[in-house]
Amino acid sequence: AQTVTQSQPEMSVQEAETVTLSCTYDTSESNYYLFWYKQPPSRQMILVIRQEAYKQQNATENRFSVNFQKAAKSFSLKISDSQLGDTAMYFCAFGTQGGSEKLVFGKGTKLTVNP
Amino acid sequence: NAGVTQTPKFRILKIGQSMTLQCTQDMNHNYMYWYRQDPGMGLKLIYYSVGAGITDKGEVPNGYNVSRSTTEDFPLRLELAAPSQTSVYFCASSYSQTGSDEQYFGPGTRLTVT
16 A cells, blocks of 8 residues: 655744755555645635656746655655745655556644744 | 636535535536545546446545536536545546546535535
């Protein structure tokens, strides 16, 4: 069974600085997808970034980028130039390609951006 | 597009009561999902559907039922509510399979069973 571990329950960062959120996962699958979802106080889950396991290049979306280390089963999220609106819970999630329709979520990291 | 909508936003149930959580999407997505989120935890899949008339159990289906008579709607039924079902419930949809396609989430329903 797949598992996703986020070892940092809470983090804080000053506005405009950079922060990295950690995520590790365990799987025997070779083809899979990894996601970071953001859940602001409004509770709406929003996709931040996605990584296909077969791609070696790390995904980037504006100020958000990942460090995907497939051999180490690590998938960290880097937020550059942090903004107050980045304050939220961040969930790492794992999905397999085809077959199972289940997304496996980590427990989340609560990020606070301080002014 | 409204995306994924859920009603109600909040609900308090007494033990043993039943209710239906409504979910509608207007993106013509084939796949729909129900998750629950307990305090301090990630989301866990309750049920999912790959199209109208087709549903299947997720990780934590006990105490719940679903139906999918149309592409747009995917209601979740709670029978004989128990305190263990106190949670926030999210409905989501995607165009294709979970692994390859983004899931779009509704705003959630906060349910308390007392």
